[in-house]
Amino acid sequence: MSNFWDLKHKLGEAINAHDIQGVLDCYSPDAVYVAPTGIAEGHEQIAWFYEQWFQGFPDLHFTPWFELGDVDNPAVTEWTTTGTHTGPFLLPDGRVLEGTGRRITFRSTCSTFVEDGKIKTHREYFDQLEVYSQLGFGLKELDPGEALSSA
Template identity: 30%
Template sequence: MTAYVLPPEDVLRAREKLVLDHFHDEVAHQWDEVLATFPHPHYELIASMTVHDGDAAVRGYYRDTRTAFPDQDHEILALRHTADAVVVEFWLTGTHLGPLGKIPPTGGRHRTRMTAYFLFDEHENLVTERIYFDQLTVLKQLLATLNKKNPKDLLTLTRALLGAASTAGTPPDPRLLTT
């Protein structure tokens, strides 16, 4: 596959269907179906420079993010094809009802614009979902709903900021540093 030649229309349509099914099954929390879209599940979150590789790691990622945002949903804005990928621009939405790593639940909602690259190999297998977004945009929205005059909300704000700061020194996954 060369970088300048798109695959035939039937291949593009098959990729698009797989990606749309993937999104649908994520919202429905049908993890077996989502994982079946990959021969080997592999997510790369560029904002946090983390990788979730393999069935157990990706299921853990789903568990953690859906504990934090049980109503997580997607609003797809655009879908584009490249020689080896489907690129999806979307809004990710959700209500922060559970811990997000070390950040306690705030009850706040977020609506964050993101881009996901669904990368395919030469055999048309989905090999990676690579997601780009701004973590600060999410955090800012989650914290904005806290009442800074309420002692309970001030405690939550303090814990959330300490939790966010504790991840700032986390080293990036080395697989994301070599290109």
């Protein structure tokens, strides 16, 4: 197994241990993390992103179930993420959702680009609607005037 995969596995272990320093040890100081919920640049922002998930879901756990084994860089993994929403969780609109006790389970995939032994770019992909509907949110139909004004 290459050092790219060793680093990716180390990241997964640190996430599952909720070890912020262990997570940051995997990233270069100027790394970029891209997710459906936003972009984090550098250690401070990346730490904040993970802290939001760990705070909202104290039992958050990533289970890898597929690794694209024929390539090293990027290291591509598919995960199932699970957790129980018991703590405050920042929503995309800036509101904080207090713990609901609801369980989440969602699939995601990520591409991790490594440079000089550290993660330079990590791109995470998941369906936000899948996550937020499990937290009690659904789609909202916009009235025609609202849809036109935001276009």
